[in-house]
Amino acid sequence: MTITTAIVGYGNLGRSAETLIKAQPDMELFGIFSRRTELDTDTPVYPVDSINDYADKIDVLYLCLGSATDIPEQAVSFAEHFTTVDTYDNHKQIPDHYARMDAAARESGNVAVVATGWDPGLFSLNRVIGASLFPEPQQNTFWGRGLSQGHSNAIRGIEGVRFGVQYTIPREDAIAAAKAGRGSEIDGKSAHLRQCWVVADEADQDRIRDTIVNMPDYFVGYQTEVHFISESDFQRDHQGLPHGGHVITSGTLGASKSTVEFALDLESNPDFTAAALVAYGRAAARLAADGATGAYTVLQVPPYLLSTKSLEDLLREDV
Amino acid sequence: MTITTAIVGYGNLGRSAETLIKAQPDMELFGIFSRRTELDTDTPVYPVDSINDYADKIDVLYLCLGSATDIPEQAVSFAEHFTTVDTYDNHKQIPDHYARMDAAARESGNVAVVATGWDPGLFSLNRVIGASLFPEPQQNTFWGRGLSQGHSNAIRGIEGVRFGVQYTIPREDAIAAAKAGRGSEIDGKSAHLRQCWVVADEADQDRIRDTIVNMPDYFVGYQTEVHFISESDFQRDHQGLPHGGHVITSGTLGASKSTVEFALDLESNPDFTAAALVAYGRAAARLAADGATGAYTVLQVPPYLLSTKSLEDLLREDV
Numbered sequence: 001m002t003i004t005t006a007i008v009g010y011g012n013l014g015r016s017a018e019t020l021i022k023a024q025p026d027m028e029l030f031g032i033f034s035r036r037t038e039l040d041t042d043t044p045v046y047p048v049d050s051i052n053d054y055a056d057k058i059d060v061l062y063l064c065l066g067s068a069t070d071i072p073e074q075a076v077s078f079a080e081h082f083t084t085v086d087t088y089d090n091h092k093q094i095p096d097h098y099a100r101m102d103a104a105a106r107e108s109g110n111v112a113v114v115a116t117g118w119d120p121g122l123f124s125l126n127r128v129i130g131a132s133l134f135p136e137p138q139q140n141t142f143w144g145r146g147l148s149q150g151h152s153n154a155i156r157g158i159e160g161v162r163f164g165v166q167y168t169i170p171r172e173d174a175i176a177a178a179k180a181g182r183g184s185e186i187d188g189k190s191a192h193l194r195q196c197w198v199v200a201d202e203a204d205q206d207r208i209r210d211t212i213v214n215m216p217d218y219f220v221g222y223q224t225e226v227h228f229i230s231e232s233d234f235q236r237d238h239q240g241l242p243h244g245g246h247v248i249t250s251g252t253l254g255a256s257k258s259t260v261e262f263a264l265d266l267e268s269n270p271d272f273t274a275a276a277l278v279a280y281g282r283a284a285a286r287l288a289a290d291g292a293t294g295a296y297t298v299l300q301v302p303p304y305l306l307s308t309k310s311l312e313d314l315l316r317e318d319v
Numbered sequence: 320m321t322i323t324t325a326i327v328g329y330g331n332l333g334r335s336a337e338t339l340i341k342a343q344p345d346m347e348l349f350g351i352f353s354r355r356t357e358l359d360t361d362t363p364v365y366p367v368d369s370i371n372d373y374a375d376k377i378d379v380l381y382l383c384l385g386s387a388t389d390i391p392e393q394a395v396s397f398a399e400h401f402t403t404v405d406t407y408d409n410h411k412q413i414p415d416h417y418a419r420m421d422a423a424a425r426e427s428g429n430v431a432v433v434a435t436g437w438d439p440g441l442f443s444l445n446r447v448i449g450a451s452l453f454p455e456p457q458q459n460t461f462w463g464r465g466l467s468q469g470h471s472n473a474i475r476g477i478e479g480v481r482f483g484v485q486y487t488i489p490r491e492d493a494i495a496a497a498k499a500g501r502g503s504e505i506d507g508k509s510a511h512l513r514q515c516w517v518v519a520d521e522a523d524q525d526r527i528r529d530t531i532v533n534m535p536d537y538f539v540g541y542q543t544e545v546h547f548i549s550e551s552d553f554q555r556d557h558q559g560l561p562h563g564g565h566v567i568t569s570g571t572l573g574a575s576k577s578t579v580e581f582a583l584d585l586e587s588n589p590d591f592t593a594a595a596l597v598a599y600g601r602a603a604a605r606l607a608a609d610g611a612t613g614a615y616t617v618l619q620v621p622p623y624l625l626s627t628k629s630l631e632d633l634l635r636e637d638v
Binding site: 016019020023024091094095098115120122124125126127128129131132133134135253254255256257258259260261262263264265266267268271272274275276279282297298299300301302303304306307308311312314315316318319 | 342417434585586587593626631633
């Protein structure tokens with residue numbers, strides 16, 4: 001089957017998704033829905049207000065929207081008319097987002113795959129699988145060094161911030177401890193530094209710094225550095241979007257020890273986040289075609305549904 | 320719910336499974352079924368011929384049997400009466416094993432989760448997920464340095480072999496190429512050396528060497544070394560069961576490159592294989608309790624079913 005897809009939102013994630021969808025052998029891109037009518041793309045662009053007129057033409061709608069406000073405010077309205085996939089990344093709010101999307105998707109007879117991407121997403125999957133293997137798992141997640149889209153968006157949402165990025169940097173001593181089986185001595189917050197680089201007028205800087213370090217869920221509890229720099233320095237040094245990380249799980253099994261590691265090394269965080277999003281869109285389309293309704297997290301999706309190959313071919317070639 | 324389990328077969332895998340089942344908060348071990356009546360264990364032991372008398376008492380039967388002959392000959396007869404999980408590891412025969420177990424389990428109204436463990440099993444899962452992320456994935460699997468249970472069993476099945484082990488050793492140049500993004504230059508067979516250590520009478524050695532290097536699926540096509548040593552050297556140097564490996568997938572996403580790695584470092588291969596087996600047994604019990612029937616590979620099992628935690632708790636704590 002050919003899966004007809006559309007994108008709503010055209011920031012970094014939307015642009016990456018556009019490129020990747022066009023590279024899939026089993027997908028076509030109907031169009032991009034945006035509040036902006038002039039986008040620099042060859043893909044047809046439609047005003048987002050008109051999206052429900054196209055509900056019967058689109059198998060999967062990729063929600064390439066920010067997690068800070070767009071997803072909480074808009075995602076349910078899309079799930080009322082479309083099978084959707086999103087990369088909502090506010091971990092503590094995922095149960096609530098899942099519940100709201102589940103209700104909307106069940107009501108409309110659609111599927112909503114929520115919180116894809118890599119963390120949440122593929123890292124969640126590896127945390128759950130890793131922990132399921134050990135009676136007493138020791139598990140540590142490390143991020144970076146890399147730019148966090150969600151946290152950077154949160155910074156850029158603060159009034160007076162002209163440019164801003166946040167890098168998450170694992171502490172070397174923490175990584176060494178986890179690899180040596182001493183992961184219980186460290187926790188996620190003490191293992192990472194959150195480093196923010198911001199361009200703003202001097203008069204706004206104290207308020208911006210205060211807003212960042214006190215932002216619930218995103219920064220509270222972490223060692224957070226906020227650096228204000230000139231626009232020219234920002235443009236020169238902070239244009240890349242690298243990221244990566246490690247989920248390390250270890251434990252004792254009978255009389256032996258084992259370590260399980262899942263690691264990502266990404267030149268572009270939005271490109272890789274979009275890659276996971278696009279693959280889970282394939283799963284969403286297949287689940288919906290099979291009559292499923294409601295919300296799914298990556299934990300609930302049978303993994304073969306991500307592949308362009310049939311189950312039969314996978315069993316023959318990849319298992 | 321408490322899952323009542325039983326084990327058939329009491330070699331390395333069965334002993335590891337026994338220890339791990341007893342460490343699960345949601346499982347109890349009804350007993351071990353074996354052809355041998357005297358086993359060194361506190362667990363109740365029953366003759367395997369009587370197993371069908373206990374079909375209504377057992378939620379999941381762990382098939383801790385060898386892949387070379389036991390699983391092909393016996394697994395279907397167990398699936399005719401029990402929900403089963405196995406670690407069948409003859410990759411090329413998995414589609415056939417899956418089909419036979421699927422037919423038996425559908426007929427009997429049970430679930431059969433097949434080919435768990437780590438390769439096939441968790442490595443299969445990571446190969447499929449990794450490849451699904453890239454339009455043109457470059458994927459390499461490396462094994463070891465470690466002892467391969469399946470290959471060692473195959474060697475020990477040859478007439479005249481008194482003791483035998485096989486270590487799989489990744490070539491350093493191959494690992495370096497994959498990490499540098501040049502994985503397309505290597506293939507699995509050229510990337511690994513299969514090193515066999517065998518104790519046998521001198522008169523049998525030429526025939527044994529010939530049988531090993533010409534064994535289909537297991538050794539044909541690999542660089543294979545066969546070393547004959549004394550029993551005392553074997554006992555001194557080849558009692559451990561370490562293993563491990565890497566699934567490395569890389570590719571281009573738009574204008575950027577990403578690398579995804581899944582790695583295992585295992586002091587005991589059977590302990591870790593049993594850990595995956597036991598976790599997939601939990602999934603089998605849940606699928607069966609939910610009314611599912613037929614065979615499942617790891618590719619088809621929703622990952623949250625592996626966990627002792629509820630989906631709600633996972634979404635709150637691990638996603």
